[in-house]
Amino acid sequence: MALRARPGPVDTFVQSVVSGVLTGSLYAMIGVGLTVVFGVMRIINLAHGELVMLGMYGAFWAHALWKLDPFVSIALWVPLMFGGGMLVYRFLLRPIIPGGELNTLLYTAGFSLLIANLALFAWTGDYRTIKLPYAITPLRPFGIAVPIPLAIAFALAIVITAALYLFLSRTDPGRAIRATSQNPEAAALMGIDVERISMLTFGLGSALAGAAGVLLAPSLYLYPTVGEILIAKCFVIVVLGGLGSVSGAIAGGVLLGLVESLGAVYVSVAYKDTIGFIMFLLVLLFRPSGLFGVGKS
Amino acid sequence: MPLLTVADLTKDFGGLRAVSRLSFDAEPGEILGLIGPNGAGKTTVFNLVTGFLRPTAGRILLAGRSVVGLRPHAITRRGIARTFQVVKPFPRLSVRENVTLAAFSHEAARGRAERLAAQVLERVGLQDKLDSRAADLTLGEQKRLEIARALATDPRLLLLDEPMGGLNPREVNAACALVEQIRADGVSVILVEHVMKAIMRISNRIVVIHHGEKIADGPPERVVNDPGVIAAYLGTRVV
Amino acid sequence: MTRGSAGAAVLVLVLVPPLLTSNPFLLHLAITVLLWTLLGAAWNLLGGFAGQVSFGHSTFFGVGAYTTMILYLKGGLAPWYGMVLGGMVAVLVSLPIGLICFRLRGPYFSLSTLAVAEIVRLVALNWEGLTNGPVGLLITTLPRVVWGGWTLNWESKVPFYYMIAILALASMLATYRLSRARLGAYLLAIREDEDAAESVGIDTVRAKVLTLALSAFFTGLGGGFYGLYFRYVDPDAVFPIALSVEMVFIAVVGGLATVIGPVIGAVFLTTIGEMFRERFLVGHLIFYGLFMMLVIRYLPEGIWGGTRRAWAKRP
Numbered sequence: 001m002a003l004r005a006r007p008g009p010v011d012t013f014v015q016s017v018v019s020g021v022l023t024g025s026l027y028a029m030i031g032v033g034l035t036v037v038f039g040v041m042r043i044i045n046l047a048h049g050e051l052v053m054l055g056m057y058g059a060f061w062a063h064a065l066w067k068l069d070p071f072v073s074i075a076l077w078v079p080l081m082f083g084g085g086m087l088v089y090r091f092l093l094r095p096i097i098p099g100g101e102l103n104t105l106l107y108t109a110g111f112s113l114l115i116a117n118l119a120l121f122a123w124t125g126d127y128r129t130i131k132l133p134y135a136i137t138p139l140r141p142f143g144i145a146v147p148i149p150l151a152i153a154f155a156l157a158i159v160i161t162a163a164l165y166l167f168l169s170r171t172d173p174g175r176a177i178r179a180t181s182q183n184p185e186a187a188a189l190m191g192i193d194v195e196r197i198s199m200l201t202f203g204l205g206s207a208l209a210g211a212a213g214v215l216l217a218p219s220l221y222l223y224p225t226v227g228e229i230l231i232a233k234c235f236v237i238v239v240l241g242g243l244g245s246v247s248g249a250i251a252g253g254v255l256l257g258l259v260e261s262l263g264a265v266y267v268s269v270a271y272k273d274t275i276g277f278i279m280f281l282l283v284l285l286f287r288p289s290g291l292f293g294v295g296k297s
Numbered sequence: 298m299p300l301l302t303v304a305d306l307t308k309d310f311g312g313l314r315a316v317s318r319l320s321f322d323a324e325p326g327e328i329l330g331l332i333g334p335n336g337a338g339k340t341t342v343f344n345l346v347t348g349f350l351r352p353t354a355g356r357i358l359l360a361g362r363s364v365v366g367l368r369p370h371a372i373t374r375r376g377i378a379r380t381f382q383v384v385k386p387f388p389r390l391s392v393r394e395n396v397t398l399a400a401f402s403h404e405a406a407r408g409r410a411e412r413l414a415a416q417v418l419e420r421v422g423l424q425d426k427l428d429s430r431a432a433d434l435t436l437g438e439q440k441r442l443e444i445a446r447a448l449a450t451d452p453r454l455l456l457l458d459e460p461m462g463g464l465n466p467r468e469v470n471a472a473c474a475l476v477e478q479i480r481a482d483g484v485s486v487i488l489v490e491h492v493m494k495a496i497m498r499i500s501n502r503i504v505v506i507h508h509g510e511k512i513a514d515g516p517p518e519r520v521v522n523d524p525g526v527i528a529a530y531l532g533t534r535v536v
Numbered sequence: 537m538t539r540g541s542a543g544a545a546v547l548v549l550v551l552v553p554p555l556l557t558s559n560p561f562l563l564h565l566a567i568t569v570l571l572w573t574l575l576g577a578a579w580n581l582l583g584g585f586a587g588q589v590s591f592g593h594s595t596f597f598g599v600g601a602y603t604t605m606i607l608y609l610k611g612g613l614a615p616w617y618g619m620v621l622g623g624m625v626a627v628l629v630s631l632p633i634g635l636i637c638f639r640l641r642g643p644y645f646s647l648s649t650l651a652v653a654e655i656v657r658l659v660a661l662n663w664e665g666l667t668n669g670p671v672g673l674l675i676t677t678l679p680r681v682v683w684g685g686w687t688l689n690w691e692s693k694v695p696f697y698y699m700i701a702i703l704a705l706a707s708m709l710a711t712y713r714l715s716r717a718r719l720g721a722y723l724l725a726i727r728e729d730e731d732a733a734e735s736v737g738i739d740t741v742r743a744k745v746l747t748l749a750l751s752a753f754f755t756g757l758g759g760g761f762y763g764l765y766f767r768y769v770d771p772d773a774v775f776p777i778a779l780s781v782e783m784v785f786i787a788v789v790g791g792l793a794t795v796i797g798p799v800i801g802a803v804f805l806t807t808i809g810e811m812f813r814e815r816f817l818v819g820h821l822i823f824y825g826l827f828m829m830l831v832i833r834y835l836p837e838g839i840w841g842g843t844r845r846a847w848a849k850r851p
Contacts (some may be wrong), residue, residue: 019567044643044647057699092829095833096832096833099644099832099836101642101648102587102589102642103832105589105643105646106788106828106832107832107833109591109781109784109785109827109828110785110824110825110826110827110828110829110832111825111829112825113781113785113821113822113824113825113828114822114825114826115776115825116821117819117820117821117824117825118819118822119824120819121816121818121819121822124818125818141594201702216783225778230805232650232651232654232777235647235650236651239647255785268662270658270661270662271658271659271662273654274654274655274659277651277652277654277655277658278655281636281648281652282653284640284644284647284648284651285636285639285640285648288644344732347735348732349731368734368739369731369734369735370733370734370735370736370737370739370740371739373734373735373736373737374737378735378736381731382578383732385729385732385735386728386729386732387724387725387728387729387732387733388728388729389728390724390725390728394721396655397721398721398722398725398733398736399736399737401718401721401722401736401737401738402736402737402738403737405718407718446732446736447735447736449736450737483685521706
């Protein structure tokens with residue numbers, strides 16, 4: 001296409017910043033889910049990526065079977081994931097936690113493998129996509145291409161994250177979650193039912209993972225083991241932001257989105273994921289409380 | 298020459314100065330008490346001397362040789378052993394194995410290391426518990442197990458971090474006798490302790506620290522009447 | 537049973553199967569079980585004894601596999617020598633990884649090994665000059681081996697069976713020796729409490745790095761064998777996270793820090809998995825996940841550890 005003007009260096013930069021922030025907002029949502037759970041229970045939930053995967057398939061099937069727009073189906077899947085998460089905590093995780101953090105880690109690894117392979121068994125390993133009529137032509141504000149599904153997902157991610165922020169800062173259960181996260185013993189002494197709060201938090205984390213999955217579904221290929229890649233990214237995010245810190249996870253998510261999209265343009269497409277992992281290792285080794293110094297080491 | 302020399306020892310955590318230009322000596326054959334209000338920096342001093350923390354500044358010499366920068370296991374092998382404020386036994390291993398592991402630091406053969414462990418365990422009165430799991434011992438027994446483990450490394454200097462915390466009066470008496478016996482066997486002791494009666498009774502000398510700084514250093518009876526020390530304990534009488 | 541007769545029994549148990557059957561599926565199953573025994577035992581050295589849960593052992597497997605393949609395809613070195621060299625290269629790779637990751641403890645160590653493994657996988661995927669990238673490396677013919685006029689048949693599974701049987705036995709022997717050695721005792725101390733281990737004079741970093749190297753050596757051998765047996769490697773086959781995770785599962789389900797545990801784990805999980813795969817093609821790891829959850833909840837010492845305890849307590 002000789003006639004089309006090549007994008008200038010500034011356009012390329014702005015374009016990759018925009019797509020980095022858009023993807024990053026969804027990463028942030030996944031990271032927030034993992035980090036609140038870690039904050040309250042000190043569990044690193046290796047099955048978190050599979051919860052995102054379930055959200056993605058939820059959106060896919062709602063669209064394929066009931067012709068439901070994926071972004072509408074979020075109203076169905078979020079409460080379901082929330083309830084499911086609470087049940088998982090109550091009946092599966094709670095009896096394990098006293099066995100120590102490594103046992104819990106291995107247990108969630110088992111859970112992750114179980115869910116991913118049940119999904120593989122039920123839905124095969126085929127790559128699937130959700131084809132939306134409004135996904136064909138992107139928006140072009142100021143000449144920057146913004147895919148409509150990603151824009152909607154971004155807007156919803158902001159709404160959901162803001163709602164979560166309000167919940168954590170303005171409501172009693174939200175404050176109880178934050179108090180438990182800061183100091184479980186003190187929280188228990190002040191009459192907070194740590195068990196109930198843990199269950200609530202795990203439900204919340206699962207709901208966030210599911211919501212992120214639904215929002216991501218129209219923009220990604222989906223397949224049963226996609227959680228494996230997502231969880232790896234998720235660790236990068238929460239460690240960058242400081243484990244246990246909600247605002248850190250949001251910043252970490254956007255940062256990873258930016259690093260990936262800028263890295264793909266300015267370093268190499270092949271190694272864009274490597275940059276994230278190297279940052280992850282450096283932060284773990286030299287700034288275990290996260291780049292912003294707010295997490296728990 | 299003093300056995301241990303701590304000079305101008307300083308440790309910062311971020312912006313917080315936990316230990317500030319602290320200097321003291323421990324002489325051979327001495328029981329030195331290290332006291333101070335909660336958060337004064339006593340455990341931090343132990344962690345610095347044993348290499349679990351790296352000092353921001355200052356010197357730590359064992360018999361004239363610097364141990365700064367050595368990792369904890371190397372310091373143990375130089376002759377400084379320690380116990381922990383919150384006991385850290387190897388919970389799922391037997392009492393005998395707990396102490397044998399320590400004896401390995403200077404005795405490579407398992408048979409001899411095990412015999413050495415049995416001897417040390419007898420000294421602390423745990424000879425009937427050789428095959429119990431460490432996790433199954435009472436707190437008092439676990440504290441003695443930690444002392445045995447430290448002794449089995451054949452130390453010249455033993456740092457005891459609250460060996461009497463949480464013990465009943467009878468156990469405290471036994472622990473005092475044990476510490477005095479350890480000194481009689483030629484091992485110097487530095488003792489951090491909140492059980493004041495005990496520390497007054499067995500220490501040859503007491504160093505008091507407050508906010509990471511030394512505020513008194515001398516024999517127990519003099520330190521206890523020091524106005525600065527009394528003020529540091531918020532006006533409450535020490536004994 | 538004396539140690540000698542136990543050894544003889546194991547030897548017979550291992551040597552006999554190919555004489556009883558020539559069914560390729562059964563032999564393939566036996567080879568798979570033994571390969572996983574080797575990998576589970578290798579992982580167990582570090583994970584079981586020292587309590588250091590690595591989620592990155594696929595790195596050593598992949599490095600072993602690629603070393604063997606590359607040396608054969610590009611240098612003409614017979615793959616059985618290549619396997620040993622593969623183990624050694626895995627050891628070399630393990631040293632910097634150990635020095636970096638062992639600065640972290642508990643779950644943080646686990647996450648860091650996961651990150652390193654992903655970095656290594658991405659490098660293998662993109663360093664096309666060395667690894668041929670996603671296309672992978674293929675062995676078309678194996679070198680001819682003649683012993684006194686008898687030519688080894690590479691199309692049969694029997695030579696592979698004996699090869700992997702020897703490797704698996706070697707890994708079990710190493711586990712046994714470690715459990716008797718001072719290093720083994722140090723590792724248990726590290727598993728129980730790292731600070732306390734340092735305080736009694738144990739150089740914890742050295743102990744862990746040495747053990748990781750040993751573990752990497754056996755894992756690398758396993759990778760080399762994989763390349764030789766399947767004659768094909770690509771990054772998705774030998775470097776995935778799932779592979780690391782499977783090693784963990786075999787060791788944990790079988791019984792941590794035991795000689796027999798990884799065999800039990802491998803027999804149990806691999807047999808169920810392969811039978812499931814034979815019938816349904818996908819999803820055979822369902823049982824891995826399920827048994828991991830059951831074992832952690834009801835039998836934290838693993839199948840073998842739990843059985844042994846119950847046996848010791850019998851009236």
